[in-house]
Amino acid sequence: MKTRSPFTDLIAFFGALAIALAPYWRWLVFCLVLLIVLPLPFLVKNFFVFQLTLAMIYAIAILGLNLLTGFNGQFSLGHSAFYAIGAYTAAILMDQYGVAYYWTLPIAGIVCFGAGFLFGLPALRLEGIYLALATFALAVAMPQILKLSPIEHWTGGVQGIVIIKPNAPFGLPLNPDRWLYYFTLAVTLVLFLCAYNLVSSRTGRAMKAIRDNAIAANAMGINLSLYKSLTFGVSAFYTGVAGALGGIVVQFVAPDSFTFALSVALFVGLVVGGVGSIAGALFGAWFVLFVPNIAEHVSKGLAGAVYGIMLILLIYLMPSGLAGLVRLVVMRFAKAAR
């Protein structure tokens, strides 16, 4: 007769627990993440809090790009332009009209929605590489437009605009960095939840149908031009809100912070996190923000090369992003369990 050691009992217990909790795993992961991120600002240095805030902001922007590319199949190398529009909207509203920082977010979002929708209309005729080029043109043109002398009065020209960092409201015992961290965290949670609901709704299914087969989707009665430009608008909305937050957190907007390099960073984040995965955007943001720093630590002179090699290795390791890898691992385990 086999003797049952307490160890096998323990395994059996956890096995049963895992099976019982399996349907709620999303909520469990969510609570676990909250447990980690809520006390975090009090455990690390102020500068790191600032970087974490920035990572969340990038995650929102990458999520916006993901809605467009991952769920609707439209390329964009021009999201730095929408980020810039968002940041400048917030900065001008705060600097010139004294609008409170929290009101600038929805306004920036709506302005960007309009810009994205309008840009999406001519983009309807373009596909793949041609769309990539058109959006790329937008990204390259944006810093130049912002520097333009006729609108210098609002944009501050090359110098840009300096913003004052908001303090915590209601006399909360938080320094501005920590307050902005929680503020950004709240915005991030709301936006990610909205994105999650959007892609699992009827509209989301239409978006995905267009990505998978536009002709078939059209035959099923989906209005291609409406959905494609709407998706462009929503994507720009997300990126615009991220831009506004970014402007507030960095306390400074200038044309040369929003070059094509930003678009490339967002794109790398999208691929690394996983195209068509909402949670992947978080990992992507972490990668584009922290890996260049790590590369710089490894070697000052060859920072670019180290970054590039890390990116290459990551793509070898997980060709369809972190989300793809997780999906693969889960499938393997599910197979083994059966």
Next chain:
Amino acid sequence: MELFLHQVLAGIATGGIYACMALAIVMIYQAIDHLNFAQGEMAMFSTFIAWQLIQWEVPYWAAFFMTLAISFAGGYLIERLIMRPIHNAPILSHVALFIALFAVINSLAGFIWEYQIKSFPTPFGTHSLLGEGLISGHDAGMVGVTVAMLVFLFLFFRYTRIGLAMRAAAANPESARLVGIRVEWMLALGWGMAASIGAIAGMLIAPVVFLEPNMMGSILLYGFAGAVVGGLTSPGGAVVGGVLVGVIENLAGTFIPYIGRELKLSIALALIVFVLTVKPSGLFGRSVVHRV
């Protein structure tokens, strides 16, 4: 009118640079069916190799052809070592890989040769041929070499077996494999050729913009623009497109008052977007028909 003509000529001179780059871009697009974002950096690296050879007192033309050979080998190796392993990954991963290559090559060049601006010799001389300094000997030579390269490529793809095989491998890998074409070899060959053409472009451009690791940044942008305006399936179109971008950029800078000079690049790009919305496959490109 005088001013207009001058500006057009000056535009053709800068357009020659873009045409060179656009040709290299279209070339690799034909061979591998992707736009290579690292193309400009590869060309820059090749140009540095040529510069190094010339520093070691190799004669110009010997250095020129040695660089072509080295670049060919380099392009071939990049395909074999880096692109091959993720052949089946989604297209977006390929683009990210190009971006990674861009970072690696740029940083390596800066590490080896440093960031000071270096001058690069020209075999065509810098005396001016037409008007006062409008078109120099080098500009004319650059356009001449680009056209010669174009003719060579046309003949190669049109009339040689290996050219045909390369086109087949890019257009339809499955069927090409079935008729006995070694698709992998063709892809690697395409990379090698594209690297060599890029090297020629780099060596022609370097005397004008000077040699440094970031020299290709804006040129690559214009090159892409030219290639897409002309049509990515047509090498001739790429050259015309490149020149056109140069001319439009120059004219917009001169004749549109007030904002023209500041928005030179933006206007050129806006025009491109306009061309694309009217004729999505570019001016000279074939429109690709998909089977449903």
